Amino acid sequence: MSPTKTLSIIYDGQCGFCIRSLRVVRAFDVRGALRLYDAHKVETMERFPMLKGADVDEAMFAVAEGEEPYRGFFAFRRILWTSPLMWPLLLLFYFPGASFFGPRVYALVARNRSRFGCESEVCALPTEQPRGR
Numbered sequence: 436m437s438p439t440k441t442l443s444i445i446y447d448g449q450c451g452f453c454i455r456s457l458r459v460v461r462a463f464d465v466r467g468a469l470r471l472y473d474a475h476k477v478e479t480m481e482r483f484p485m486l487k488g489a490d491v492d493e494a495m496f497a498v499a500e501g502e503e504p505y506r507g508f509f510a511f512r513r514i515l516w517t518s519p520l521m522w523p524l525l526l527l528f529y530f531p532g533a534s535f536f537g538p539r540v541y542a543l544v545a546r547n548r549s550r551f552g553c554e555s556e557v558c559a560l561p562t563e564q565p566r567g568r
Contacts, residue, residue, distance in 0.1 A: 440499045440500060440501075440502075441469075441470060441499070441500070442468050442469055442470070442497055442513065442517050443471075443472060443483070443497070443498040443499070444471050444472065444495060444496070444497055444510070444514065445479060445483060445486060445491060445495060445497075445498065446472070446473065446474060446495040446496075447473075447474055447475070447491065447492060447495070448473025448476070449473075449475055450548055452548040452551045453548065460521075463518050463520040463521050464517060464518050465518050465519070465520055466517060466518055468517040468518070469514070469517060474486075474491035474492070474496075483498055483504075485498070486498075486504060489504075489506070493546075494506050494507035494510070494545060495511070496510055497510035497511075497513045497514060507538055507541045507542065507545070508528075508537035508540070508541035509537075511541065512525075512537070515528060
């Protein structure tokens, strides 16, 4: 696995928690390796046919050329490899037992993500504008 490969992140673009989390991750992406794609856009799923039928509403996915797609906890762990600024977190994500507990914690957070501060205007989805004005 090369840390400098372009890494495509397919995420829930309707989730304020997801958007804010990826904003933070992108701030640490000093190599510019991350490309973010909203799973709710048709063109995203056309671009990543290997994710057809995947549970993109329940987990983010990371896709790098020549690698199998990573899901959830393992996608986040793969993201950490993209920037030296995030490498210290790898100790936590590779700590013994992380592969067992990590996906469970990720799933718990994913199930409850709407509770993690999406009550501000920052997280509000844009409302559809009336037509004809």
